[in-house]
Amino acid sequence: xxPSKVPAGGAxxxxxxxxxxxxxxxNPVILDRFVQLxxxxxxxxxxxxxxxxxxxxxxxxxxxxxxxxxxxxxxxxFDTRRDAYEPGRxxxxxxxxxxFLTGGNQLRLSTLIGGTDVARMLRxxxxxxxxxxxxxxxxxxxxxxxxxxxxxxxxxxxxxVTLAPGLGLTNRVxxxxxxxxxxxxxxxxxxxxxxxxxxxxGLDEDTAAFIGPxxxxxxxxxxxxxxxxxxxxxxxxxxxxxxxxxVSMLGLTMHVLIRGNTFNLHSREASAGTLAVGxx
Amino acid sequence: xxPSKVPAGGAxxxxxxxxxxxxxxxNPVILDRFVQLxxxxxxxxxxxxxxxxxxxxxxxxxxxxxxxxxxxxxxxxFDTRRDAYEPGRxxxxxxxxxxFLTGGNQLRLSTLIGGTDVARMLRxxxxxxxxxxxxxxxxxxxxxxxxxxxxxxxxxxxxxVTLAPGLGLTNRVxxxxxxxxxxxxxxxxxxxxxxxxxxxxGLDEDTAAFIGPxxxxxxxxxxxxxxxxxxxxxxxxxxxxxxxxxVSMLGLTMHVLIRGNTFNLHSREASAGTLAVGxx
Numbered sequence: 001x002x003p004s005k006v007p008a009g010g011a012x013x014x015x016x017x018x019x020x021x022x023x024x025x026x027n028p029v030i031l032d033r034f035v036q037l038x039x040x041x042x043x044x045x046x047x048x049x050x051x052x053x054x055x056x057x058x059x060x061x062x063x064x065x066x067x068x069x070x071x072x073x074x075x076x077x078f079d080t081r082r083d084a085y086e087p088g089r090x091x092x093x094x095x096x097x098x099x100f101l102t103g104g105n106q107l108r109l110s111t112l113i114g115g116t117d118v119a120r121m122l123r124x125x126x127x128x129x130x131x132x133x134x135x136x137x138x139x140x141x142x143x144x145x146x147x148x149x150x151x152x153x154x155x156x157x158x159x160x161v162t163l164a165p166g167l168g169l170t171n172r173v174x175x176x177x178x179x180x181x182x183x184x185x186x187x188x189x190x191x192x193x194x195x196x197x198x199x200x201x202g203l204d205e206d207t208a209a210f211i212g213p214x215x216x217x218x219x220x221x222x223x224x225x226x227x228x229x230x231x232x233x234x235x236x237x238x239x240x241x242x243x244x245x246x247v248s249m250l251g252l253t254m255h256v257l258i259r260g261n262t263f264n265l266h267s268r269e270a271s272a273g274t275l276a277v278g279x280x
Numbered sequence: 281x282x283p284s285k286v287p288a289g290g291a292x293x294x295x296x297x298x299x300x301x302x303x304x305x306x307n308p309v310i311l312d313r314f315v316q317l318x319x320x321x322x323x324x325x326x327x328x329x330x331x332x333x334x335x336x337x338x339x340x341x342x343x344x345x346x347x348x349x350x351x352x353x354x355x356x357x358f359d360t361r362r363d364a365y366e367p368g369r370x371x372x373x374x375x376x377x378x379x380f381l382t383g384g385n386q387l388r389l390s391t392l393i394g395g396t397d398v399a400r401m402l403r404x405x406x407x408x409x410x411x412x413x414x415x416x417x418x419x420x421x422x423x424x425x426x427x428x429x430x431x432x433x434x435x436x437x438x439x440x441v442t443l444a445p446g447l448g449l450t451n452r453v454x455x456x457x458x459x460x461x462x463x464x465x466x467x468x469x470x471x472x473x474x475x476x477x478x479x480x481x482g483l484d485e486d487t488a489a490f491i492g493p494x495x496x497x498x499x500x501x502x503x504x505x506x507x508x509x510x511x512x513x514x515x516x517x518x519x520x521x522x523x524x525x526x527v528s529m530l531g532l533t534m535h536v537l538i539r540g541n542t543f544n545l546h547s548r549e550a551s552a553g554t555l556a557v558g559x560x
Contacts, residue, residue: 153460153461153463154460155460155484155503155504156504156536180433180434180435180463180465180466181433183433183460183463185460185465186460189536204435204526222526223435223526224435224436224526224528228534234550234552235541235550235551235552235555237538237552237555240555245538246484246502246503246504246538247536247538248504248535248536248537248538248541248552248555249535249536250535250536250537250541250550250551250552251533251535251550252533252534252535252536253531253532253533253534254508254532254533254534255528255529255530255531255532256436256469256527256528256529256530256532257528257530258517258525258526258527258528261515261528261530270514270515270530270531271515271530272514272515272517272528272530275515275517275520275528
């Protein structure tokens with residue numbers, strides 16, 4: 001699939017992967033910014049807790065977003081693929097300013113929602129201006145190429161990561177989460193080694209990438225976003241490596257971004273953004 | 281201090297940091313290559329186990345190098361700084377083709393040997409062609425700027441790493457070891473953020489960087505060498521960050537090298553090296 005087309009004169013909504021573990025009660029800057037982006041006191045939000053197996057995940061985010069001032073917050077879960085074709089549920093999504101996908105297991109999202117009317121509607125809604133955020137597993141699922149599962153604490157090698165089709169809001173990036181906390185550089189680089197056209201986004205916990213309609217990513221939260229860009233890759237040993245052989249990647253560009261820094265997915269330029277104020 | 285001058289017509293010996301945990305009994309490719317480089321059956325080697333607090337560290341490497349065919353292997357330890365001025369010990373080093381610094385704590389090496397006649401002699405011997413290897417703590421100690429200690433599993437921040445003067449065989453690199461295994465990207469990037477003129481070498485376990493007299497680094501062993509090069513750094517927030525604030529670094533170049541790949545410290549070019557045989 002490809003991202004849905006933006007109608008003439010319109011603007012795509014933000015795509016907002018979050019690295020998991022975002023602040024919820026004390027200083028919830030990421031969740032608050034999402035609510036404000038969606039309209040603040042006018043925001044109509046939908047929480048999709050399908051990745052999670054915990055009973056109260058949806059209700060918890062519903063309460064958090066309500067406390068942050070959203071006008072309406074609903075929870076919509078999917079237990080079967082049939083649920084994801086049900087007109088009543090689709091109608092609820094059609095009406096939202098923002099959709100939030102919780103953490104859990106991204107394979108639950110892809111196996112239950114992938115290829116259904118709900119997946120199509122989420123892409124359409126985003127193309128028509130609705131903002132779609134996801135945390136942890138919900139973040140991984142947002143892009144066309146999704147890290148389905150993989151290994152932590154490893155040197156890059158072919159067996160370290162398994163990709164699967166995701167929701168497809170964007171096809172420029174592959175997203176990993178809990179990035180520094182779980183030492184996932186090796187598997188993110190491996191994902192890029194398969195096909196270097198992708199840009200790797202490694203999100204720390206309590207850190208979000210606000211990907212705007214102009215393809216500019218702005219970082220929010222207390223950690224870093226590590227961008228790995230293989231555009232100028234000079235050599236990779238991926239084609240000659242066995243599943244457990246370490247893989248070389250020569251000529252990567254890396255940016256470690258903090259709150260306020262930006263990266264443009266189209267020009268592939270990193271910028272200090274608001275941190276550069278007052279700097280020459 | 282600076283690296284000792286190479287005499288006219290001479291060639292500097294190799295500098296060989298190893299990431300710790302090198303194979304010893306089964307397939308010890310790194311230790312074997314060190315022995316061969318030093319002359320194989322003619323090699324006279326010195327093991328300096330000063331970083332280690334274990335009684336048998338020196339004897340173990342003595343046996344390993346003897347088993348690999350070295351002509352002579354001696355062990356020389358330093359318990360006090362006075363030992364490091366003792367003429368009898370200096371004479372033993374003057375005669376060696378290769379010196380091997382074991383793992384342990386790099387601050388034991390810098391506090392016991394730093395600034396002594398032994399340190400001067402090691403730099404001189406290297407300038408006159410002796411090869412000097414170090415594993416783990418011994419690897420960190422080799423360069424001018426040494427990671428004295430730091431934190432694992434962290435996002436780059438000023439408090440994550442403490443630099444100290446090392447042995448000073450080279451002043452182009454800062455070396456970290458157990459790199460992937462202990463998730464040390466954050467602290468290596470922090471070390472570069474202090475002053476981006478350095479090139480960061482992150483060595484995995486059972487992986488060595490053979491730094492030749494022409495400044496070409498060649499990788500040996502089963503893991504990866506991660507080179508982080510800040511030459512084209514565009515922005516860093518280090519000057520405005522508190523000790524615990526995450527630090528941004530925009531515009532880093534990164535290479536993940538495996539056995540056979542090379543990186544030239546002077547031209548800052550990575551190359552596939554022997555892996556490129558048969559490739560266009």
